Amino acid sequence: MKPGSEAEIEGIEAEIKCKLEKVNWLPGFYSLRPDILIANSKSYLDGKIYGIDAASGAAVSVLNISPGDHVLDLCAAPGAKLCMMLDLLGDSGSVTGVDVARHRLAACRTMLQKYSLGDRCRLFVADGTTFSLAPLRVDSRSRSCESSFEEKDERFREWTSRRPWKERKRAAKARETMSLKSVTTSENPELIFYGRHSGVVGLSKNKLYKTMSDLEVSSCGYDKVLVDAECTHDGSVKHIQKFENWGWTTLQRRVLDALKLLRNGFRLLKVGGLLVYSTCSLTVAQNEDIVEQFLKENASAELQEINEAEEWPCKSGRIPKTLRFDPLTSQTSGLFVAKFTKLAA
Numbered sequence: 001m002k003p004g005s006e007a008e009i010e011g012i013e014a015e016i017k018c019k020l021e022k023v024n025w026l027p028g029f030y031s032l033r034p035d036i037l038i039a040n041s042k043s044y045l046d047g048k049i050y051g052i053d054a055a056s057g058a059a060v061s062v063l064n065i066s067p068g069d070h071v072l073d074l075c076a077a078p079g080a081k082l083c084m085m086l087d088l089l090g091d092s093g094s095v096t097g098v099d100v101a102r103h104r105l106a107a108c109r110t111m112l113q114k115y116s117l118g119d120r121c122r123l124f125v126a127d128g129t130t131f132s133l134a135p136l137r138v139d140s141r142s143r144s145c146e147s148s149f150e151e152k153d154e155r156f157r158e159w160t161s162r163r164p165w166k167e168r169k170r171a172a173k174a175r176e177t178m179s180l181k182s183v184t185t186s187e188n189p190e191l192i193f194y195g196r197h198s199g200v201v202g203l204s205k206n207k208l209y210k211t212m213s214d215l216e217v218s219s220c221g222y223d224k225v226l227v228d229a230e231c232t233h234d235g236s237v238k239h240i241q242k243f244e245n246w247g248w249t250t251l252q253r254r255v256l257d258a259l260k261l262l263r264n265g266f267r268l269l270k271v272g273g274l275l276v277y278s279t280c281s282l283t284v285a286q287n288e289d290i291v292e293q294f295l296k297e298n299a300s301a302e303l304q305e306i307n308e309a310e311e312w313p314c315k316s317g318r319i320p321k322t323l324r325f326d327p328l329t330s331q332t333s334g335l336f337v338a339k340f341t342k343l344a345a
């Protein structure tokens with residue numbers, strides 16, 4: 001439930017004709033009978049309730065988002081976790097959402113606008129395995145992270161969905177080039193949304209597209225990173241049919257992509273920051289094997305205990321400190337969660 005809407009719970013129950021049962025292990029979460037459809041209800045359309053699996057909510061809460069955090073969501077679309085992160089962030093800090101699928105990220109933008117949550121958010125269509133943009137730290141605390149080069153290029157005005165004709169033409173051309181090359185690595189990520197307090201308004205393009213050196217990342221990188229990697233979705237009953245039709249090659253590709261996403265997410269994390277890696281797959285190949293390989297490669301990565309999980313209806317993964325939610329144990333979709341911190345080199 002959107003924070004602040006709890007007071008209206010009786011009205012919401014009356015409207016959707018169903019009692020909301022508190023999920024007693026996850027604050028702010030309520031469960032509904034599976035036959036209740038909320039998508040057309042007024043409460044949903046007014047943004048008082050969202051539909052998000054409790055295990056996904058748990059993965060976000062593991063990040064321990066606090067006001068002022070600069071958060072990176074490397075696989076953001078369609079955006080349920082991103083919305084929850086923005087809700088937790090309050091009125092300082094920022095969330096940068098990245099996704100390689102433009103149409104999915106556009107749906108995410110619609111959701112942000114529907115829930116009026118986009119104020120501190122920016123969305124980029126980009127490949128998360130190579131994304132390199134720094135968070136925009138505009139508060140006095142971290143001014144030293146800003147570059148001091150002279151800016152001569154034009155500055156971003158407030159976001160409007162009605163883009164000037166010239167700008168739309170430029171964006172369409174950029175998309176065309178991108179699809180021709182079918183890689184985004186050498187191109188600037190495509191900014192498809194930014195909120196009034198995301199740090200983008202008033203900024204020059206040079207500054208927005210400034211990438212971070214490894215040295216800068218240690219102090220100016222993101223405070224929190226979520227890598228909710230694309231997987232074979234076999235932990236979700238809704239998607240299980242798709243998994244049956246996919247083969248060994250799909251699995252191998254997903255494993256490789258997930259490892260690359262995790263590596264890059266971790267590269268962009270500042271020292272002392274937290275990264276959560278999650279997938280909705282139940283396979284060891286997409287979960288524990290990746291964690292194991294990643295820890296082998298990264299002496300500065302430390303797997304963290306998820307203390308909250310003592311109260312949660314989930315099991316330990318095959319590697320201690322990792323978690324697995326599954327439909328039987330947790331009455332949620334399947335989800336694997338691992339939490340890392342970055343140690344000083």
Ligand SMILES: C[S@@+](CC[C@H](N)C(=O)[O-])C[C@H]1O[C@@H](n2cnc3c(N)ncnc32)[C@H](O)[C@@H]1O
Pocket residue numbers: 056074075076077078079080081082098099100101104126127128129228229230231257261
């Ligand atoms: C499991 S979904 C993410 C769900 C999302 N976190 C949420 O809560 O709604 C995985 C997403 O990863 C995106 N993706 C796959 N490969 C990617 C890549 N290399 N870079 C960025 N996004 C990628 C897919 O387009 C998909 O939207």
